[in-house]
Amino acid sequence: MKKSFSYLKRLWYFLKEEKGKIIGFIIFCLLIIFISLIIPVIGAKRIVYLTSNQYKQLFYSCLLLFIIRIIDSFVGYYRNYFSNRISRNVFRNMQNSLGKEILKITTSTFNREGSSVFVQRMNGDLSNISNGYNEIIFSFTEIIKDIGIFVILFFYNYIFALFVLFFTICFSIYQNKFSSIQIKKRKLVREEEERTNSFLNELIRGSRDIKVLNSEVSFLNTLDEKVTKLNDIRYKHNDFIRLYRSLDEFLYGLYYFLDYMLLIILLKGNVLSIPIAIVLSNYSGNVMSFNRTISNLINYLKQFNLCCERVFSIYDSVDFEKETWGNKHLDKVEGSIKFDNVSFKYDNKNVLDKMSFDIKSGETIAFVGKSGAGKTTILSLICKLFNIDSGHIYLDDNDIYELDKDSLRGNISIITQNPYIFNLSIRDNFRLIKSDLKEKEMITACKKACLHDFIKSLPNGYDTVVGEGGVTLSGGQRQRLAIARAFVQNTKLILFDEATSALDNETQANIKKTIDNMKGDFTILIVAHRLSTIKNADRILFVSDGKILDSGNHKYLFNNCKEYRQLYNSEIITKED
Numbered sequence: 001m002k003k004s005f006s007y008l009k010r011l012w013y014f015l016k017e018e019k020g021k022i023i024g025f026i027i028f029c030l031l032i033i034f035i036s037l038i039i040p041v042i043g044a045k046r047i048v049y050l051t052s053n054q055y056k057q058l059f060y061s062c063l064l065l066f067i068i069r070i071i072d073s074f075v076g077y078y079r080n081y082f083s084n085r086i087s088r089n090v091f092r093n094m095q096n097s098l099g100k101e102i103l104k105i106t107t108s109t110f111n112r113e114g115s116s117v118f119v120q121r122m123n124g125d126l127s128n129i130s131n132g133y134n135e136i137i138f139s140f141t142e143i144i145k146d147i148g149i150f151v152i153l154f155f156y157n158y159i160f161a162l163f164v165l166f167f168t169i170c171f172s173i174y175q176n177k178f179s180s181i182q183i184k185k186r187k188l189v190r191e192e193e194e195r196t197n198s199f200l201n202e203l204i205r206g207s208r209d210i211k212v213l214n215s216e217v218s219f220l221n222t223l224d225e226k227v228t229k230l231n232d233i234r235y236k237h238n239d240f241i242r243l244y245r246s247l248d249e250f251l252y253g254l255y256y257f258l259d260y261m262l263l264i265i266l267l268k269g270n271v272l273s274i275p276i277a278i279v280l281s282n283y284s285g286n287v288m289s290f291n292r293t294i295s296n297l298i299n300y301l302k303q304f305n306l307c308c309e310r311v312f313s314i315y316d317s318v319d320f321e322k323e324t325w326g327n328k329h330l331d332k333v334e335g336s337i338k339f340d341n342v343s344f345k346y347d348n349k350n351v352l353d354k355m356s357f358d359i360k361s362g363e364t365i366a367f368v369g370k371s372g373a374g375k376t377t378i379l380s381l382i383c384k385l386f387n388i389d390s391g392h393i394y395l396d397d398n399d400i401y402e403l404d405k406d407s408l409r410g411n412i413s414i415i416t417q418n419p420y421i422f423n424l425s426i427r428d429n430f431r432l433i434k435s436d437l438k439e440k441e442m443i444t445a446c447k448k449a450c451l452h453d454f455i456k457s458l459p460n461g462y463d464t465v466v467g468e469g470g471v472t473l474s475g476g477q478r479q480r481l482a483i484a485r486a487f488v489q490n491t492k493l494i495l496f497d498e499a500t501s502a503l504d505n506e507t508q509a510n511i512k513k514t515i516d517n518m519k520g521d522f523t524i525l526i527v528a529h530r531l532s533t534i535k536n537a538d539r540i541l542f543v544s545d546g547k548i549l550d551s552g553n554h555k556y557l558f559n560n561c562k563e564y565r566q567l568y569n570s571e572i573i574t575k576e577d
Contacts, residue, residue, distance in 0.1 A: 004136075004301045007308040011129070014093040021082045021089075028079035029141040035072045036145045037152065039065070040282035048275040083137075091130035094311075098122050101314050104322045107385040108346075113320070115201060120194050121314065125307040132304040139297035146293065149283050157272060160280050163262055167255055172294045174251070178244045183302040185237040190306070192233050196226045259284050323384070326402035333411040334361040334396050335492040335523030337382060342391035344374075344381060344546075351377050353546040354391065361396075361492075364515070364524040366534030368567065369543035375527040378543070379495045382525070383412055413489045417498035419482030421473065426455060426481065427462040433485050445487035451480040494518070496526040508533065531568050540564070 015022065042065050049058035102118050153161035203219055263281060266272040272280070313319050337359040344352040351374045359365050367375040380386050381393060384400055393400045400408050422429055430442050442462070446452040454477060458464040466472050466481075473481065486494055496515070512533055518524060519538070528534050535554045542549045542557060542564050550561040557564040 003305050007305060007312070008136075010308075010312065011090070014090050014097065015086070017093075018086050018089055021086050025079060025082035025086060025137070028075050028082065029137070031075045032072070032079060033141060033145040033148065035068055035075065037148050039068065039072075040279060042068070043282055045275075047278050051274075087130045091126055094126050094129065095122060098126065098311060098314060101322075105314070106321045106323055106387070107380070109321050115198070117194050117198065118314070119201075120190075120197060121310050125310050128303060128307040129311065132300050132307065135300045136297065136304060139293050139300060142293040143297070153280065153283055156276055156280055157266065159271070160262060160266065160284070163258075164284055167258070168294075171251060171255070175248075175294065176298055178247075179298045179302060182237075182240060182244065182299070183306060185233075185240055186303065187306055189230075189233050189237050190310075192230045196230045199223065199226050323405075325405045326399075327404060328398060328402045328407065329404050330396065330398065330407040330411075333407070333492045335411075336361045336394075336396050337493070337523065337525075338392075338394040338397070339378075340392040340394065342381065342393060343389045344377060344386065345389055346377075346386070351546055352381075352388075355547055356391075357541060357548055357551070359523060359525070361523055362520045363538045364519045364526070364536075366526045366528060366537040366540045367543055368528065368531060368534065368540055368564065369549075370567070373543040374546045375543050376497050379414060379497050379525060379527060382493075382495065383414055384408060411491050412493045412495065413486035413491045414495040414497060415479070415482045415486050417479075419478055419485075421466055421478050421481055423465065423467055425460075425463045425465050429466070429481065430485060430488055433488050437488060441488060442484075445484040448487050449480045449484035451477070451484055454480075491522075493523045493525070496524070496528070498527055498529065512536075 042061055046058060046061045046065070049055070049061060099122065102122065105118075150161065150165065153164060199222070203223060259281070263272070263277050267274070267277055339355050339357050341354045341356055342352055343350070343354055355374075355378075367378060369375055377386070381388055382400075395403065395408060395411075398407075422432060424432070427442070430437050430445075434441075443452060446455060455462055455464070464472075515524060515526070515533075516536055519536075526534050526537065531554075534540060538553070539551055540554060540557055541551045542561055544563060549563060550557060552560070558568060559565075
C-alpha cells in the first residue's frame with residue numbers, strides 16, 4: 001500500500017490540470033455512496049407496507065425509490081463522464097511525457113533492449129495505469145460505502161454484523177494470498193510478451209531480407225517456439241485464475257447459506273423482526289461486495305504497482321541509461337571539430353584507439369578505410385550517440401560533454417546510409433524537422449538533392465504518404481529525401497555517412513556537385529566507400545584499426561599511402577577510370 005501511495009503521489013504531476021474534474025468526480029462518488037446506503041432501507045419498507053396492507057405508504061415509498069433511481073442514473077453518468085476524461089487526459093499526458101523520456105535513452109540501450117520493450121510500456125502499461133487509477137478510486141468509493149453499511153448492520157444487530165465482519169476478514173485474507181501469486185504470474189507473462197513482440201518486430205521489419213535469404217522456415221520455427229512458450233505461460237496464468245474464480249464462487253455460496261441460517265436462528269429466537277431481517281439481508285448482500293471490492297482493489301494495486309514500476313524505471317533510469325548533457329550553451333557555432341586521444345569500445349571490443357585529429361571550420365573532410373575501421377563510429381561520437389571511454393571531443397574548442405543538447409545536435413545534420421523516413425507525407429517529413437517550413441525552402445532543398453522532379457511526378461506530389469520507413473521509395477530516393485531534410489536544417493556541420501551509397505551514378509554526380517558548392521560555407525564530414533565522391537575533399541583521413549593511419553588530399557594519399565591506393569584501385573579504377 002505504501003508503494004501504491006508513492007506512485008499515486010508521482011502521478012499527481014499528470015493530474016494537476018484535472019483538479020476541477022477530480023472534484024466533480026469525488027462529489028458524484030459521495031452521492032452514489034449516500035444513495036447506496038438508503039436504497040436497502042426503502043426497499044425493506046416497501047415489503048413491510050405490502051405485508052401490512054399500507055398501500056398509500058407503499059405507493060409513496062415506490063415513488064421515492066423511483067425518483068432516487070433516476071437521480072442515481074444521472075449521478076452515475078456524470079461520475080463516469082469525469083472518470084473517462086480524467087483517464088483519457090492522464091493517458092495523453094503520460095504518453096507525451098514518457099515519449100520525451102524514451103528519447104533521452106542512450107543509443108546503446110536501444111540497441112540492447114530493442115523497441116518492443118518501450119512500445120509495450122508506452123501503450124499497455126500506461127493504459128493500465130490510467131485505467132487502474134480510476135479503478136482504485138472506484139474501489140475506495142465502494143469501500144467507504146461498505147463501511148457505512150457495516151455501521152448500519154451494527155446498529156440493527158451486532159451479532160449478525162460480527163458474523164459478516166468475520167467472514168469478510170477471512171475472505172479478504174484468502175483473496176490477498178491468491179492475488180499475490182497471480183501478480184507474480186502476470187509479471188512472467190508480461191516479460192515473455194516483450195520478448196515475443198520484440199522478435200515479431202524484427203520479423204516484420206526484416207521481412208524483405210528474410211524472403212531474400214530464403215529463411216522463412218527458420219524464422220517461422222523460431223516464432224513458433226516463442227509463441228508456444230508465451231502461450232504456455234499464459235495458459236498457466238489463466239488456469240490459476242480459473243481455479244481462483246471457482247473457489248471464489250464456492251465461498252460466496254457458503255457465505256449466503258450461512259447468512260440465511262443465522263437469520264433463521266435469530267428470527268426463531270425473536271431477536272429479529274421480519275422487516276429488520278429483510279433489511280439485514282439486503283445490506284448483507286451489499287456488504288459481501290466488500291470482499292470483491294477488496295479483492296479487486298488488491299489486484300488493481302498490484303497490477304498498478306507493476307505497471308508503474310515498469311514505466312517509472314524509464315523515468316528513474318533504473319534499467320535504461322539516459323543521455324547526459326552539460327549546461328554550456330553556444331549562441332553561435334563556427335564548426336571546428338577536434339578529437340584528442342579518443343578511445344571507444346563497443347561490446348568490449350576496441351573500435352577507436354587514442355584517435356586524434358583537427359578539423360577547421362568550413363573544411364570538407366572525408367574518412368575512408370576498410371569496413372569496421374571505425375569511420376561511422378567517428379560521426380556517431382561527434383553527435384554524442386555513444387559516450388567515449390577516454391579522451392576529449394571538442395566543438396569550437398568546447399568539450400562536447402560540457403555543452404547542452406541544442407548547442408551540439410542543433411548544429412549538426414547527419415545523413416546515414418539507411419535513413420529512417422517516417423510514415424507521413426513528404427511535406428510532413430520536412431515539417432518534423434522545421435515546423436514553420438516555407439514551401440520555397442522545401443522545394444529548394446529537394447532541388448539541391450535532385451528529388452523535386454520525382455516528387456512532382458507523384459499523384460499527390462509533396463502530400464504523398466511514403467509508408468513506414470519510406471517503404472514506397474527506393475533506397476536512392478530515401479537517401480535523397482534524407483539529404484534534402486539536412487539541407488532544410490541548414491546546420492553548420494553536415495555529416496554524410498555513406499549517404500550516396502544507394503544513388504545511381506548520375507544522381508551521385510549531382511549530389512557531389514552540390515556538396516562541392518557547399519564547401520567553405522559548412523563543415524562537411526563524409527564517410528564513403530565510393531571514393532570518387534570524396535576526391536575533391538580538402539583532406540582525406542585514412543582510418544585503420546581505430547587510428548588515423550595517414551591524411552592528406554587525394555593526390556597525396558594515392559602517391560604516399562599504400563592502403564589508400566589499394567582501396568582506390570579496387571573500388572574506383574575498374575568502374576570509372
